[in-house]
Amino acid sequence: MALxxxxxxxxxxxxxxxxxxxxxxxxxxxxxxxxEAENNEAESSRKKPVKAPQLGTLMGVYLPCIQxxxxxxxxxxxTWLVGIGGVIGTFIIVFMCCTTTMLTAISMSAIAxxxxxxxxxxxxxxxxxxxxEFGGAVGICFYxxxxxxxxxxxxxxxxxxxxxxxxxxxxxxxxxxxxxEAEAALLNNMRVYGTILLxxxxxxxxxxxxxxxxxxxxxxxxxxLSILAVYAGVINTAVExxxxxxxxxxNRTLVWKSFDICAKxxxxxxxxxxxxxWHMFCDSPFLNATCDKYFEANNVTQIQGIPGIxxxxxxxxxxxxxxxxxxxxxxxxxESVEGEDDPLTNSNSYVLADITSFFTLLVGIYxxxxxxxxxxxxxxxxxxxxQKSIPIGTIAAITTTSTVYMTSVVLFGACIDGVVLRDKxxxxxHGNLVIGTLAWxxxxxxxxxxxxxxxxxxxxxxxxxxxxxSLLLTACICESGILIASLDSxxxxxxx
Numbered sequence: 001m002a003l004x005x006x007x008x009x010x011x012x013x014x015x016x017x018x019x020x021x022x023x024x025x026x027x028x029x030x031x032x033x034x035x036e037a038e039n040n041e042a043e044s045s046r047k048k049p050v051k052a053p054q055l056g057t058l059m060g061v062y063l064p065c066i067q068x069x070x071x072x073x074x075x076x077x078x079t080w081l082v083g084i085g086g087v088i089g090t091f092i093i094v095f096m097c098c099t100t101t102m103l104t105a106i107s108m109s110a111i112a113x114x115x116x117x118x119x120x121x122x123x124x125x126x127x128x129x130x131x132x133e134f135g136g137a138v139g140i141c142f143y144x145x146x147x148x149x150x151x152x153x154x155x156x157x158x159x160x161x162x163x164x165x166x167x168x169x170x171x172x173x174x175x176x177x178x179x180x181e182a183e184a185a186l187l188n189n190m191r192v193y194g195t196i197l198l199x200x201x202x203x204x205x206x207x208x209x210x211x212x213x214x215x216x217x218x219x220x221x222x223x224x225l226s227i228l229a230v231y232a233g234v235i236n237t238a239v240e241x242x243x244x245x246x247x248x249x250x251n252r253t254l255v256w257k258s259f260d261i262c263a264k265x266x267x268x269x270x271x272x273x274x275x276x277x278w279h280m281f282c283d284s285p286f287l288n289a290t291c292d293k294y295f296e297a298n299n300v301t302q303i304q305g306i307p308g309i310x311x312x313x314x315x316x317x318x319x320x321x322x323x324x325x326x327x328x329x330x331x332x333x334x335e336s337v338e339g340e341d342d343p344l345t346n347s348n349s350y351v352l353a354d355i356t357s358f359f360t361l362l363v364g365i366y367x368x369x370x371x372x373x374x375x376x377x378x379x380x381x382x383x384x385x386x387q388k389s390i391p392i393g394t395i396a397a398i399t400t401t402s403t404v405y406m407t408s409v410v411l412f413g414a415c416i417d418g419v420v421l422r423d424k425x426x427x428x429x430h431g432n433l434v435i436g437t438l439a440w441x442x443x444x445x446x447x448x449x450x451x452x453x454x455x456x457x458x459x460x461x462x463x464x465x466x467x468x469x470s471l472l473l474t475a476c477i478c479e480s481g482i483l484i485a486s487l488d489s490x491x492x493x494x495x496x
Contacts, residue, residue: 060383061376061393067220068372069401070227071149072156073365078405079412079434081366083421084357086320087413093363094409098402101370105398108377109391145371151194151482152368154201158193162186163425164433183354187486194482226439227404233440234411237308242437244305246420246428247277250298250336253329253351253419253428262302264295280349292346297337305420305429306438309411317413321422323353329422351419351428369405373398412438 055061082090111129127135162170163186171192172185233242247254247262256262259276265287266273274285281295307313316333323329328344329351330336355361376393383389412421416434426432 054384055382055389056384057389057393057396061389062397063220064375065373065394065397066400067216067223068375069370069397070223070404071369071372072153072160073369074405074408075226075433075435076156076159077365077424078369078408079416079421080424081362082317082409082412082416083418083423084320084322085359085362087314087318087409089320089359090362090366090409090413091406093359093366094402094405097363097367097370098398098405101373102395102398102402105373105391105394108374108394112377112390113387142374149368149371151198151480151484154194154197154482155190155486158190158197160433162189162193164431164436167431190486191483195479198479198482229439229441230408230435231411233438234309234415236440237306237415237438238310241304241308241311242306244420244429244432244437245302246305246417248301248303248331248334248419249350250294250338251330251332251334252294252336253331253423255349255351255427256430257427258349262300264300281346293342294338294345298335301334303331303417303419305417305434306415307417309414311415313417314410314414317416317418317421320359321418322357322359323422325353325356327353329353329419329428331417331419351423353422354424370398370401 081093085093111126114129126138129135167174170185170189172188174182174185174189245262247256247259254262254277258280261275261277263275264278266275272287274282274287274289277300278289278291279285282289282291284290321332326347373394376397377390415438420429420434423429423434426434429437
């Protein structure tokens with residue numbers, strides 16, 4: 001509650017907190033004033049008195065930063081990062097990125113505490129301290145990064161929808177497709193649905209976002225509750241690990257999609273009967289069928305995908321496992337009988353690496369998770385005491401999110417088997433989202449300064465100051481990111 005001490009000075013703690021939460025908004029005050037001006041333009045031509053900034057550290061800086069820092073990478077890619085980079089390697093990546101943003105926040109705090117902070121956010125702080133040319137160069141990069149971040153979050157939402165929630169909603173059907181054809185169909189689905197979502201969101205912004213913004217606190221609460229559910233799930237694995245089976249042939253992870261039982265044969269009252277898994281690797285359902293050599297030479301084993309925090313699996317996940325595209329996702333501590341020159345057959349039955357992975361790629365994919373620290377400074381004109389609120393709120397938010405990210409790396413490595421961590425899309429676990437199963441309970445201003453003459457046209461907009469042309473430019477840039485269609489390709493752009 002130290003972040004809330006300013007509000008306690010003027011009103012009782014509980015009532016002030018509840019009032020602030022009820023009025024919490026994810027928009028700067030300027031955007032809300034534009035909305036109100038447009039709606040009230042016909043009512044009165046009188047000039048209304050300007051309200052004094054009222055936001056304190058908690059509502060004005062800390063919560064907006066938290067809401068902007070936590071993002072899609074934590075829920076869709078963090079487990080994969082731990083599986084590929086290992087607990088040690090991923091922890092180094094997280095620590096390195098979090099340190100970078102902390103140093104940035106400290107530098108920003110030095111500017112914020114070195115004079116009056118005007119309205120205009122981080123761009124005004126930089127340009128008025130180091131000059132408009134320098135501020136414009138940084139501001140353009142910041143704007144492009146923020147715009148591509150929008151594309152990344154849209155692609156993340158579509159990936160979650162089409163892969164884990166409603167796979168049948170795909171416009172380009174994925175069933176029956178394998179390899180490059182399935183990948184191309186997925187990317188085309190991402191482009192179509194991403195464009196539809198972008199157009200819808202751009203329309204909302206053009207028309208007005210005040211009604212959507214009333215749900216800002218609900219969205220923030222959902223993120224926080226989801227993270228708390230993951231921590232609760234980790235604790236619960238010590239008592240009752242979830243039933244999350246993975247089928248292994250030799251040491252290779254099988255795609256658990258076309259079979260129901262992880263066994264070659266089963267015993268029934270009528271004798272030994274072959275299973276659907278047998279049909280995948282053999283030319284007939286009979287016991288004398290001709291089968292794949294690797295299938296004949298190796299046993300089928302069912303393992304627990306989430307053995308729990310007390311299982312000791314952490315030691316197996318300490319170090320990284322980098323793959324070339326098309327490599328088998330294998331369990332290193334299991335025996336595999338195969339000839340050195342034997343070709344890989346029935347490759348579509350195994351979980352394969354979808355991209356070539358290396359350390360700097362992991363850094364590029366993860367780094368967008370620590371961005372969003374400017375959300376507080378962007379509200380500088382709305383803060384009651386910007387010189388105090390910006391440093392305290394931003395550094396507190398970075399400390400909070402960094403703690404969550406670092407502990408998540410260790411806890412994921414301590415709870416989840418390596419082959420499940422490295423299975424990016426959950427192909428070996430019936431297409432389930434790993435972090436969703438682990439959770440408990442589980443049902444599952446630059447243009448106006450004229451620095452770049454070509455951008456001056458984008459400084460014009462509606463009579464109330466809403467930058468219509470800038471919104472259109474932003475939507476077009478965001479669409480270019482959506483057309484890339486791959487979350488793993490868009491995320492590194494934000495790190496450049």
